[in-house]
Amino acid sequence: MAEDFQLHERLAEDTVEVARWTLSRVLLMNDSHYPWLVLVPQRSGLRDFDDLAEADLPVMTGEILRASRLLKAAFRPDKMNVAALGNQVPQLHLHVIARFTADAAWPGPVWGVRPPEPYTPEALAERLALLRGAGA
């Protein structure tokens, strides 16, 4: 399945790998403003959500729920945001973002609001451990 799959270079630059699930590569957006996961189905040639194969749909849905629930468990956010936009990066990827009424973009969407603030190496290690401990 994943033989042909190559993560888009822009996603590779902006994120850190957390895990590989059945369908998705699970990435942490390297922006400490928000607890923000990106799920990339490890299939080649997908752009839109509706490009997913029939057999992959329930798996994708299940992985979105898993990501959402683990962020909720780990961070107790006020709201979850889930989105497949992809206007700038053509490879299908799903954003799953824990939002807080006190965060940098609330109540707007997070995209393009603030320049990303990368994690320090220590904060990144801690964040990855927290996510993996919560089920990622």
Add this chain to the structure above:
Amino acid sequence: MAEDFQLHERLAEDTVEVARWTLSRVLLMNDSHYPWLVLVPQRSGLRDFDDLAEADLPVMTGEILRASRLLKAAFRPDKMNVAALGNQVPQLHLHVIARFTADAAWPGPVWGVRPPEPYTPEALAERLALLRGAGA
């Protein structure tokens, strides 16, 4: 099922009803900048995507695909955006938006970029006929 369901007043104000599907109320965002559907699962008490009942998930996914594919068929967009945000309206709703590289917000997300430009009555009637003809 839908007995308890009440469409949130903000969604009712901002949209026009297109159809009622098995799970979702299908609404057209009254903003002529973008072909933009909003799917509202007719269940009470849902906020986040992961609040959907197990049994409703494949139905929701199928209706997202149906909305996305009918917008593609009707408008031949450059990209589809799908999102569950809900930072301002607490009732779970899914945006399915046809995007064009020449549209008012490209390549950013559409939310909050431009004040909505409501359809004229004629344009609205035409748009609803087009959507229903495309399978909504």
